Amino acid sequence: MGLTRSIFGFASNGCSTARILSSSSSSSTLFNRFTRLSPPAHRCLPTPCRSPSFFIRQINMQAQSIAARLSSSGILQTKGLIGGNWTDAHDGKTFEVSNPATGEVIANIPCMGGKETNDAITSAYDAFNSWKKLTAADRSKRLRKWYDLIMAHKEELGQLITLEQGKPLKEAIGEVSYGAGFIEFAAEEAKRVYGDIIPSPLPDRRLFVLKQPVGVVGAITPWNFPLAMITRKVGPALACGCTVVIKPSELTPLTALAAAQLSLEAGIPPGVVNVVMGNASGIGEALLNSPKVRKITFTGSTAVGKKLMAGSAETVKKVSLELGGNAPCIVFDDADLEVALKGTLATKFRNSGQTCVCANRILVQEGIYSKFADSFLKAVQDMKVGEGFGEGVVQGPLINEAAVQKVETLIQDAVSKGAKVVLGGKRHSLGMTFYEPTVITDVKNEMRISTEEVFGPVAPLLKFKTEEEAIHMANDTNAGLAAYIFTTNVQRSWRVSEALEYGIVGVNEGLVSTEVQLLFSLLFVLVASKIV
Structure with missing residues (x-):
């Protein structure tokens, strides 16, 4: 995420970009x-009767x-x-x-x-x-x-x-x-x-x-x-x-x-x-x-x-x-829109986007793009921003000023290259390190906001035509931590999961790192309902 202050300091942005995969599959x-x-306590628009x-x-x-x-x-x-x-x-x-x-x-x-x-x-x-x-x-x-x-x-x-x-x-x-x-x-x-007891090649021995x-x-x-x-x-x-x-x-x-x-x-x-x-x-x-x-x-x-x-x-x-993540979230034309919307919101905005497995790029197939984008925009607009103890708050502050500055830099770079901020894109009126939940459209895969881990409440929307194009876009990164797929086609879910070069693949599910029994860095597919 780029908050490293010294060789070991602030290690813990959770992430930058890296591929750390394990081939092991046993819980042992x-x-x-x-x-x-x-x-x-506070929607994206400020309550006028109270000052920061x-x-x-x-x-x-x-x-x-x-x-x-x-x-x-x-x-x-x-x-x-x-x-x-x-x-x-x-x-x-x-x-x-x-x-x-x-x-x-x-x-x-x-x-x-x-x-x-x-x-x-x-x-x-x-x-x-x-x-x-x-x-x-x-x-x-x-x-x-x-x-x-x-x-x-x-x-x-x-x-x-x-x-x-x-x-x-x-x-x-x-x-x-x-x-x-x-x-x-x-x-x-x-x-x-x-x-373990291992057979020996010699008849009078046990290993x-x-x-x-x-x-x-x-x-x-x-x-x-x-x-x-x-x-x-x-x-x-x-x-x-x-x-x-x-x-x-x-x-x-x-x-x-x-x-x-x-x-x-x-x-x-x-x-x-x-x-x-x-x-x-x-x-x-x-x-x-x-x-x-x-x-x-x-x-x-x-x-x-x-x-x-x-x-x-x-x-x-x-x-x-x-290490780091740059998770793609792929929404296919045949996805259940309600399931895809709920899962994408969960994986993008949990902890204000400050997780290494959160969706960093939201890839939406062109046949459902406009409908998904409209519903997604409305849902993000309704998010309540405020301090963590406030009732109904779902988005808290970013961790520090450096985190806010990185988000600002990535958004500015994207806008300078043709992206459009359709919601948010600026510091929240609450002050401090609060940042408005943000949606950006017309994003290209080569923009920094697509290639670098954002670690903030910013959702870049990218459009794709074919399954092959989506897989290529998703894998076009140095990171390999997590990815997400939303589809009702069971054959596609298996085909795309195997093609994605990521350690974790969530299928019709936006929260994939909550399974204690499944090791975090292993290659597994978390399959939820709505697969037909």
Whole structure:
């Protein structure tokens, strides 16, 4: 997405452009990543009676009240976690975490770096020796308790996500349930990390393989899903017997700290889960350089992912990367218009378009283009924009000013090359980083808005004639994360799914990354109803 501030900072725009696909198809692969084999309130038009300044004052009061409640409940933590101890930076430095809806500072957090990260690595390494020796059943019980605690605090965690990330509260609470699902799944699968018996070419021998934890895992996570991106990495790692050092985004560290607090309450021993944040390059270099860290798992920009992959080679670490997307959403003439409209809106505007699997390009066949565009425009026009705690709000602010500026740049480039803004296309009257939901027509596949990940509430509409043309347009990118198809022709659904060069293909479905049981980077087709 291009928000990378330094080599490891703001990694977490969720994405740029890259193709990271896995050939694995078994749910056990989720755990193989962490094991080694031994041996081998407000519509688009402003409400006239309230000014943005009044709106922000109201938010400030509400946000302060929520932050106070979270602090008194113990959910809001403002220090790093190393070896089970809440810790300041060694030099006392801090950085601010702000509410993107208002710019108001929520908390001052320790600005940690290489020293604190090395301390966390040592704690994780020491804890690994005992954690890996626990039975799978014991680890499973503790993970299950962690899941239960996350769900028991679902409302508070949702409020915290909205406070520091900005997404609507309903979405934030949904993320908590989604994120907790990774812990629940890992708790169950911890008991099923089986070995293998392999036939030997020699008559008097038997070969067997034991799966053992790799060791300390460095987990670098993004800001767009500040809980779920942690649990999907940490849950499987802990289930296998690994320990972790988490580096959350500097933009949303509070959710990570809250999750870590609940892990301690669940009986996960000190040192098994550690959290450091602050100096991104210092933290990243420490994770890469330490021979005690045996695996790096990262979600974020392609630029940072490349550096992590290269840096991991020095100590031969295992690496898992979830990088950028440029998802096409293809609507064929034979699509059920209502299903296509609902699915496209969901995949484009969830989290204000700040997801790496959201539709970046909406390709509509010419026979249905005008009808779809009219219905889509009306639906987007009715979207309520506002701060995440507002009733009925479906679009919150963008994460920061850099995100807004990128959206503006891409729209300006498209307009200069012949595209037309038919809705939105400018900052919202609410101010701050609110941006109007935007629809652009006459978009060409070679425009930057088609080739780069937008990461904002902007829907470019492109027209195509034939199935072959749609496939060519969809595959004309360096990204390969997710794609979407809307059609009522079952033969076409299979044919196009196989032709698309993407890791995830949703058929008549706009939400494809919510299936905990299906690994995110695998090639699968999510088939919904309306196929005839």
